[in-house]
Amino acid sequence: MPDFRCFAPHAAAGESRITLSPEESRHLVRVNRARTGAEVSVFDGRGNEWVCELVSTGKEAVLETRTHAVLPPPPCPVILAQALPKGKTMDQIVRKATELGVAEIVPLITARTEVRLDAARGETKTDKWEQTAVEAAKQSGNSRLPVIAPVQSLSDWLAAARLPDLRLVGSLHPGARHLRSVVDELRSANAFPPSSAGWVIGPEGDLTPEEMEALLSAGCKPVTFGRAVLRCDTAAITALGILHYELEAPIWAK
16 A cells, blocks of 8 residues: 555546645645655545546646545445534544545534534634645545535534434433444344434533433434543544444444
């Protein structure tokens, strides 16, 4: 596998050469110290992957393509609808969610969300999260980037979104089940794996009873992560990790 990995969103499948942006070129040549002749992998965030040779190290580095492959999307795309946490915690959630291959991340405003963003700040944050996702995809080897949806209220998302087949919500409320129990029930009904799946993770202070009721009415299944009360970022990564395991572990389907 090449030592260097670059993002080229405008690369075309049939191109014999790929020109990197000035930012990607600077990172490849100045930061990573790649030299002419180096083997470089390139991805476009939509499933296309190239193995290339670096042939020019100017302001806009040029790569000559050697091989091209298209990686198929996952059979069950996963959505993370995450109530906005304070500080830079959302950056870390986006990074880890990208590593785990989520298809879409929806930043939510809920009743107990302490972060409030106007339209301009929301766009700035979205741009930052998209760049964070690119960095995570470079590190993890993912060829597909998640869609970062606009910041929106939980009620707007429930009203307007095309909700996934399997809807899960992390819950501290009585009656929440372990994911294995939910999955076993679905497998017994020949309904697992689903065509799509999604998690809703609440903010610091959790979702209100009214919000939980709205999610239950929308078909969300409440899932517990055990006795410990997890931070929202820990809950998000735990939720994605255990679902990723269930989707990738055919032994449990036997």
